[in-house]
Amino acid sequence: MNLSNELKWLRWSGYAEGISFLVLLLIAMPLKYLAGQPLAVRMVGSIHGALFLVYAVMVLLAARNHKWPRKLVGLGLLAAFLPLGPFWFDRRISRL
Numbered sequence: 001m002n003l004s005n006e007l008k009w010l011r012w013s014g015y016a017e018g019i020s021f022l023v024l025l026l027i028a029m030p031l032k033y034l035a036g037q038p039l040a041v042r043m044v045g046s047i048h049g050a051l052f053l054v055y056a057v058m059v060l061l062a063a064r065n066h067k068w069p070r071k072l073v074g075l076g077l078l079a080a081f082l083p084l085g086p087f088w089f090d091r092r093i094s095r096l
Contacts, residue, residue: 006065007093010058014079014086017055020048021083055080062093 028044031037059076062068068076075092079085 004062004065006058006062010055010062010093011090013051013055013058014090017048017051017080018084018086020044020051021086024048025083052080055086066096 024041024044028040031040056077059073059080063073063076072093076089079089082088
């Protein structure tokens with residue numbers, strides 16, 4: 001399977017964004033609300049926000065270069081809002 005460069009970047013940014021979202025939800029948020037450590041959310045949230053933007057840009061670049069239908073682009077962008085979404089979307093595009 002020979003993936004184009006932007007699809008490789010999309011996959012890696014999706015993994016990073018998905019992992020950062022899970023760390024935010026499963027580690028940083030409990031630290032903030034259960035242990036009174038708001039710095040965890042601030043730090044992880046900033047990293048996650050940057051990775052979210054990189055992932056969204058990579059979805060748009062891959063969509064433009066591979067002429068994806070709008071529905072697939074929408075699913076890719078929507079995936080960034082769901083905790084396991086980028087992993088699901090990666091599996092979906094790997095079958096194209």
